[in-house]
Amino acid sequence: MKQSEIFAGLEKYDVPKIFEEIKTPAYVIDEEQLIANGQILKEIQDRTGCKILLAQKAFSNYNMYKTLAPYLAGTEASGLYEARLGAEEMPEGEVHVFCGAYRDEDFEELLKYADHIVFNSVAQLKRFGSQAKDAGKSVGIRINPEVSTQDGHDIYDPCGSGSRLGVTLEQWQKHMTAELIELLEGIHFHTLCEQDSDALETTLKVVEERFGAYFKNLKWINFGGGHHITRRDYDVDRLIKCIERIQKKYGVTVYLEPGEACALNAGYMVTKVLDVVENDGKQIAILDSSAACHMPDVIEMPYMPPLMGAMAHREGATFNGETGSKAPDSKNYPYILAGPTCLAGDVIGTYFLDRELSVGDTLVFGDMAIYTTCKNNTFNGMPLPDICCLHKNGEIKTLVSFGYESFKERLGR
Numbered sequence: 001m002k003q004s005e006i007f008a009g010l011e012k013y014d015v016p017k018i019f020e021e022i023k024t025p026a027y028v029i030d031e032e033q034l035i036a037n038g039q040i041l042k043e044i045q046d047r048t049g050c051k052i053l054l055a056q057k058a059f060s061n062y063n064m065y066k067t068l069a070p071y072l073a074g075t076e077a078s079g080l081y082e083a084r085l086g087a088e089e090m091p092e093g094e095v096h097v098f099c100g101a102y103r104d105e106d107f108e109e110l111l112k113y114a115d116h117i118v119f120n121s122v123a124q125l126k127r128f129g130s131q132a133k134d135a136g137k138s139v140g141i142r143i144n145p146e147v148s149t150q151d152g153h154d155i156y157d158p159c160g161s162g163s164r165l166g167v168t169l170e171q172w173q174k175h176m177t178a179e180l181i182e183l184l185e186g187i188h189f190h191t192l193c194e195q196d197s198d199a200l201e202t203t204l205k206v207v208e209e210r211f212g213a214y215f216k217n218l219k220w221i222n223f224g225g226g227h228h229i230t231r232r233d234y235d236v237d238r239l240i241k242c243i244e245r246i247q248k249k250y251g252v253t254v255y256l257e258p259g260e261a262c263a264l265n266a267g268y269m270v271t272k273v274l275d276v277v278e279n280d281g282k283q284i285a286i287l288d289s290s291a292a293c294h295m296p297d298v299i300e301m302p303y304m305p306p307l308m309g310a311m312a313h314r315e316g317a318t319f320n321g322e323t324g325s326k327a328p329d330s331k332n333y334p335y336i337l338a339g340p341t342c343l344a345g346d347v348i349g350t351y352f353l354d355r356e357l358s359v360g361d362t363l364v365f366g367d368m369a370i371y372t373t374c375k376n377n378t379f380n381g382m383p384l385p386d387i388c389c390l391h392k393n394g395e396i397k398t399l400v401s402f403g404y405e406s407f408k409e410r411l412g413r
C-alpha cells in the first residue's frame with residue numbers, strides 16, 4: 001500500500017479499516033514507501049558511484065534505519081546527538097557531520113562517531129581542523145555560493161544576505177590560508193529545498209565559477225540536501241549528469257544528503273475528530289492532533305499535507321502536488337481542520353470532503369514522516385502521538401508510545 005498510490009487513486013472519502021483501528025493520534029511510517037524511495041536512491045548510486053546519506057534532521061526514526069540501510073551509504077548529522085544516533089543505529093554506514101558551530105566540550109566525543117566533519121567557517125576549521133585530521137577524519141568546509149534558486153521560503157534559503165551558513169568567497173579570500181587548505185579533503189554546500197535538478201545545475205555552475213580554483217586536491221564534494229529526488233516528476237537523469245560531470249572533472253566522489261527525499265510520502269498522521277464547531281458560516285473540525293505540536297512545518301513552512309479522500313486549499317501554503325491537489329469544488333463539504341490547543345493559528349487548512357464529518361471519524365494525512373516525529377513538541381501539554389509502522393504485509397505495529405511521563409520528564413524532576 002504505497003502512499004503515492006493511495007493518494008493518487010482515492011477519490012472517495014475512504015479510510016482503510018486498518019487506520020480506524022489504531023489509537024490516535026499516531027504517526028504511521030510506511031515501510032513499503034521507504035523501500036521504494038530507497039530503491040530510487042540506490043539506483044543513482046549504482047549508476048554513478050556517488051554516495052547518498054540520510055539527513056537525520058528530517059527523519060530519525062531509527063527503528064526504520066535497518067529498512068533504509070541497504071539503499072544508503074550512511075547518515076548525515078547536525079551535531080553530536082544525531083552523529084551518535086547514526087553511528088549506533090546505522091553502524092554499517094558512514095557518519096557525516098555538519099554543524100553551524102562545534103562546542104569544545106563535545107568535539108572529542110564527536111570524533112568517536114564521525115567519519116566526515118564539515119566546518120562552517122574558516123575560524124572553526126582553524127580551531128578544530130587539525131584535531132579532526134589527526135584523529136583520521138575526513139575534513140571539509142561548507143561554502144556559501146550566494147546563489148539563491150528558490151523564492152518564497154526565505155527561512156530555508158542559506159544563500160540570503162546575512163546568512164551564517166557557509167563561507168562566502170569574500171570570507172574565504174580574506175581568511176583562508178595554505179596550511180588550512182592542506183587540511184581539506186572536501187567541500188560541502190547546501191542551498192536547495194524541495195528542488196529539482198535544474199536548481200542544482202544552476203548552483204553548480206556558480207560553485208565552480210567561484211570556488212573551482214580550490215578543487216584541485218579534493219577527495220569529495222558534498223551537494224547537501226534539498227534534492228526532491230523521489231518526487232514523481234523529479235529529473236533524475238539531469239541529476240546523474242551533474243554528478244558524473246563533477247566526479248570526472250575533479251576526480252572526486254560526490255555525496256548527496258537528502259532528508260526529505262529519503263522518507264517522502266512515507267508516513268501518515270492518523271487522527272480523530274473530537275468536535276465540530278461553526279463560526280461565520282464555516283465548519284471547523286477540531287482534531288486530536290495539532291499542527292503546532294505534531295506537524296510544526298505546516299505552520300512554519302507553511303504547507304498543507306494531503307488528506308486521504310479530500311482536496312485542500314490554504315492561502316500562502318503549498319500543497320504536495322503529486323498527491324492529488326485539485327481546485328476546490330463547491331459540491332464538497334469544506335472544513336477547517338484544526339488542533340485542540342489554545343493557539344488560534346493551530347490550523348492545518350481548509351479541506352474539501354465529500355461528506356459531513358462527525359465526532360469520532362478518522363482522518364488520515366499523508367507525507368507525515370518528514371520533519372514531524374523529530375520536530376514535535378508538547379506545547380499545551382499535548383500528548384505526543386504514538387509512532388507506528390505499516391509493514392509490507394499490511395500490519396500496523398506500534399514502535400513507541402508516549403504518555404504523561406514523556407511530557408513531564410522534560411520539564412523538571
Ligand SMILES: *Cc1c(COP(=O)(O)O)cnc(C)c1O
Binds near residue numbers: 057225257259260261
Ligand atoms: C536540512 C539539511 C539537509 C537535508 O535537507 P532536505 O531538504 O530534508 O533534503 C542536508 N544537509 C544539510 C546540511 C541540511 O541543513
